[in-house]
Amino acid sequence: MKKSHYMTRALRAQDPRYSSILGKLGYERTDVQAGAAVPDITALRAEYHRVLGKRPFNGWDAETLAAKIAEAKG
Template sequence: MRNSRYMSRALASKDGRFAVVLGKLGHIAPISSRSTGKPQSIDSVPPASCLGLSSNDGQAAAELTSLRAEYQAVVGTRPYHGWNAEALRAKIAEAKEAI
């Protein structure tokens, strides 16, 4: 696997999010003085629930994608990327009332 200075420092940090992302990209954590002597691996990363991710993120993402497509069909422009599902529903309802 790949090893570089920046990635090695990021993987050696206490924040497990670096290990998740960089592990998926093929980077491995080196043995560091802060660790117990074992190199970190993707298996030693905290579960997604500890990182604030839930198991239904896939469903929420699919719903958001369909709402964005509906917004684009109704309004004619792409929605702002920062809007959540509730905001999109409100904007779609507002646009449908205006029609």
């Protein structure tokens, strides 16, 4: 059984307050940013599928998906 410490639970939390506190401590999270709106990755994946006709790689972040969609449209 994996130990569940405070830090592991806090790193999994979706609360942006954890992101700002843990970011100051050196633990960065790319999926949650304090004070910033998180782009809807599901909508971007659906748009990528609609525009290019194939499913996107699940390892791509929102910025990469948006860049590839813009490249395909442009």
